[in-house]
Amino acid sequence: MPATPQRRRGVSRLTIGATVLAACVGAAVAGSALPAGAETGHHGHGGRTVDVQLLSFNDFHGNLEPPQGSSGTVEEIQPDGTKKAVPAGGVEYLAQSLRTARKGHPYSVTAAAGDLVGASPLLSGLFHDEPTVEAMNKLGLDVTSVGNHEFDEGRAELTRLQNGGCHPKDGCYEDGRTFGGADFPYLAANVTDEKTGKPLLRPYTVWKHKGVKIGFIGVTLEGTPDVVTAEGVKGLKFHDEVETINKYAKVLDKQGVKAIVALIHEGGLPASTSYNYNCDSPGAGDGISGPITEIAKHVTPRVDALVTGHTHQAYACTIPDPSGRPRTVTSAASYGKLYTDTTLTYDRRTRDIVRTRVTAPGAVNHVVDRTQPKAADMTALISRWNKLAAPVAGRPVGHIAADIAGRGAGAPESPLGDVIADAQLEATKASDKGGAQLALMNPGGIRSDLAYAASGSEGDGVVTYGEAFTVQPFTNMTNVVDLTGAQLLTALQQQVSGPNETSPKVLQVSGGLTYTLDLTKKGADRVVKDTVKLNGAALDPAKTYRVAMNEFLAGGGDGFAAFKDGRNKYVGPSDLDAFTAYLTAHSSKEQPLTPPKADRITVVK
Structure with a gap:
């Protein structure tokens, strides 16, 4: 018991x-x-x-x-x-x-x-x-x-x-x-x-x-x-x-x-x-x-x-x-x-x-195995708060055809990272909503996977607002800024150099941005310069690009100092709102979202 x-x-x-x-x-x-209560009734x-x-x-x-x-x-x-x-x-x-x-x-x-x-x-x-x-x-x-x-x-x-x-x-x-x-x-x-x-x-x-x-x-x-x-x-x-x-x-x-x-x-x-x-x-x-x-x-x-x-x-x-x-x-x-x-x-x-x-x-x-009995007081606590959260948490926001790996992908690029980057690009690409041409997402901001199996009564494959929140809990606002091709390349190099050299923080990229990451090399050289392309065209160091990212990255978080040089900032919806809107727009019960191939970054080991 x-x-x-x-x-x-x-x-x-x-x-x-x-x-x-x-x-x-x-x-x-x-x-x-x-305080005094720390001295319990234990016998010495x-x-x-x-x-x-x-x-x-x-x-x-x-x-x-x-x-x-x-x-x-x-x-x-x-x-x-x-x-x-x-x-x-x-x-x-x-x-x-x-x-x-x-x-x-x-x-x-x-x-x-x-x-x-x-x-x-x-x-x-x-x-x-x-x-x-x-x-x-x-x-x-x-x-x-x-x-x-x-x-x-x-x-x-x-x-x-x-x-x-x-x-x-x-x-x-x-x-x-x-x-x-x-x-x-x-x-x-x-x-x-x-x-x-x-x-x-x-x-x-x-x-x-x-x-x-x-x-x-x-x-x-x-x-x-x-x-x-x-x-x-x-x-x-x-x-x-x-x-x-x-x-x-x-x-x-x-x-x-x-x-x-x-x-x-x-x-x-x-x-x-x-x-x-x-x-x-x-x-x-x-x-x-x-x-x-x-x-x-x-x-x-x-x-x-x-x-x-x-x-x-x-x-x-x-x-x-x-x-x-x-x-x-x-x-x-x-x-x-x-x-x-x-x-x-x-x-x-x-x-x-x-x-x-x-x-x-x-x-x-x-x-902490799940075969042991549950602590009854914790079950009661969870039940109490779940009742308060139910009107928000249980709302369906999308459908998936299989697990979409995020935090547990075990690779520099994750399928869920691609989905999130695509969602932020879609939310900000219109000319009156930031005019973004690409989007980047920090891997540490992806807090979970999206699991196909139902965690509650919603049914397998249904993504609830609560599940989406678990993936994107920070509700950071999306920012769109001007970056030159040279600044963007520097940011990509900062993924694997400086403070991030020993523990790389590989950005998740929206569709259309491709490059090769050669992990056999050291530091900034791991990003192979001539492979960086946007929609098939080589990155132009002198050209200005509109880049979407969350406000944490835009402020230089995770060692990405290059992003602090972004100009003409536009503030869009929260990352969570962009994510849920994308799931709703791109999936249904009849046509659930399939996991992306996660093939935008070619990794050489």
Whole structure:
């Protein structure tokens, strides 16, 4: 039978408004702790050391219901070496998994590494992610760092998610019910007010239980302004992750808090896509690469474990700290499909974590499988919000003949990316609607696949507004700008050079734009210049083209600085409106939309 709700920790509401912060930031630095309820009724052990269970996850992105298509599976290595896709995720199962994992562990703390909200499916996104915060409260989350997506709607909205209150424009969603905010602290140690220099939110907090103290420092990636709209980070400054963590680790150490965990919304790329890959096994390669590896190598040895995110990858690895001692670095993929269980051995005498050696199963990723019972309170929460969303979510907007792969395509160009680019071109190509000649779409803005199988009662092949929203949740406005052929070529080169060289961000292109991407080369040379053509004609460096894209790209997001030079901007419909209008115009029950071939970009490997 479904588990009864996990006990809440009696956490009192945290006040993090700008006015209160100005008065209290000194106190936060002097000593920040989870409120009294963090000390639960767990029974401790009398020995010198005690094992503390750290449960963690990251990049939930409001996925209360099980994610669709490939977004809702994890890759698992089987005993015979083959790989299997395992369905996973959904907050009903995540809550059940965490509650089951806590049994028999008198010292247990649950933490997250950012992007709990933002880019969310309609069930959460329609209500500005209030449902997700409510779910996190119920499943017993103790603390989280902010991620870049916590800034999607700006600082005021992030503060509201922490403190509670009705949305300033949409109001309260239910009569007699006011949103209470997060029962857990959002930590943002490296985010400060541009004018005052004071932290936007708490930089750290301390979890306490029966004499055991563990400090948590939370940071997001320093490059957050590069992956969020300018309006979302207006008036804020984002600082170096390592310098910030090391700064507050010293503060905690001076307070006598020797056991420290860093929650970092920045991640790496594992050598294998399988969640149960042993990246520390002999001959396994480098384990993980990417930004988190350099961060881990330079974060002070005072920090005992790194819980990471952002890249949506799964890994439970060790990377030596600056003193040469192994230290766990973990990430639990995304969308609540995995959770990490890390054992921290706390020495009561030294008040620190024992790290003479770190070996499996010190940190292990576990699948949030869908064969277990559902958490009844989460089922009720989903049902309540679904009733409120139903009039909007269930409206049919199109029909498809088969799955159209987007985020899970596993290739530089995706069929769904082509559909979205075509939709934005169609919405803006008329002379009185921008006069676009081509459209470009950033791959990170495609948040899911379109699944043929029905997720509700709408029937197979029917695309509902809710499903379209899950694919395009940002509702960025489409922009059309003038770019010369030379500027457009530079933008294409920026996909695979500069900040995007190690992890390319290949733009999805509308029909008529073709070129060759040679991945055997390096940097900008990967874009073969003489193959770039529009409607069969070679790109003219001196000619001006009208190019459609979302406002995030037009502002230079994702490292595309060339787009900021666009001129004569026209603002068209939102990307979501363009997408749904295209689906409606180009499909019917009798003639559903077939997946494009995704052959506009020729890839050489």
